[in-house]
Amino acid sequence: EVQLVQSGAEVKKPGESLKISCKGSGYRFTSYWIGWVRQMPGKGLECMGIIYPGDSDTRYSPSFQGQVIISADKSISTAHLQWSSLKASDTAMYYCATVSRGAFDIWGQGTMVTVSS
Amino acid sequence: EIVLTQSPGTLSLSPGERATLSCRASQSVSSNYLAWYQQKPGQAPRLLIYGAFSRATGIPDRFSGSGSGTDFTLTISRLEPEDFAVYYCQQYGSSPRTFGQGTRVEIK
Numbered sequence: 001e002v003q004l005v006q007s008g009a010e011v012k013k014p015g016e017s018l019k020i021s022c023k024g025s026g027y028r029f030t031s032y033w034i035g036w037v038r039q040m041p042g043k044g045l046e047c048m049g050i051i052y053p054g055d056s057d058t059r060y061s062p063s064f065q066g067q068v069i070i071s072a073d074k075s076i077s078t079a080h081l082q083w084s085s086l087k088a089s090d091t092a093m094y095y096c097a098t099v100s101r102g103a104f105d106i107w108g109q110g111t112m113v114t115v116s117s
Numbered sequence: 118e119i120v121l122t123q124s125p126g127t128l129s130l131s132p133g134e135r136a137t138l139s140c141r142a143s144q145s146v147s148s149n150y151l152a153w154y155q156q157k158p159g160q161a162p163r164l165l166i167y168g169a170f171s172r173a174t175g176i177p178d179r180f181s182g183s184g185s186g187t188d189f190t191l192t193i194s195r196l197e198p199e200d201f202a203v204y205y206c207q208q209y210g211s212s213p214r215t216f217g218q219g220t221r222v223e224i225k
Contacts, residue, residue, distance in 0.1 A: 047214040061213035103152035103167035
């Protein structure tokens with residue numbers, strides 16, 4: 001069974017750093033792009049960027065370029081999303097998803113990030 | 118960046134009725150690379166339709182997608198109780214990939 005399992009909820013203070021993870025199983029991790037999607041409380045979905053774990057080719061949406069870093073460690077079949085200095089406006093649910101036939105096919109369960117002083 | 122506008126914002130219908138959701142793009146979607154997702158409260162989104170009209174694995178045939186260019190439609194032929202949710206369209210033909218703002222289908 002193809003599955004993406006994300007790391008648990010995080011509560012951080014403004015200015016802190018954070019790295020969340022998304023572990024793939026049941027498929028060849030290096031052969032499919034993985035995307036990250038933000039959903040702010042009560043709002044819609046926003047694509048942050050995608051990464052190809054096979055060679056770490058990464059494409060960021062302009063709104064997120066320079067704000068986050070997307071990476072992948074193919075040795076442990078895990079993609080990461082990280083911030084160097086969190087802001088309150090980063091409070092959101094973050095989803096990872098595999099890209100199959102172009103669309104976001106299999107989704108992780110989400111990681112809730114809360115940034116509050 | 119392609120802007121997707123979904124309408125209506127909210128659709129109030131009864132079980133058994135037909136739902137028609139619209140997604141309009143600010144410019145033509147390349148190769149009809151348009152997907153539809155369903156999201157229920159507290160859950161991750163689920164892929165329903167890709168390539169404008171192809172159903173994803175395990176999606177019932179009461180869900181159908183149509184359209185091309187800038188105008189796309191998701192139709193639910195007969196609403197089941199589990200279909201009341203928020204639906205999003207997304208284009209992946211141009212970078213950056215963008216989503217519509219969503220249509221909520223609620224029980225009348």
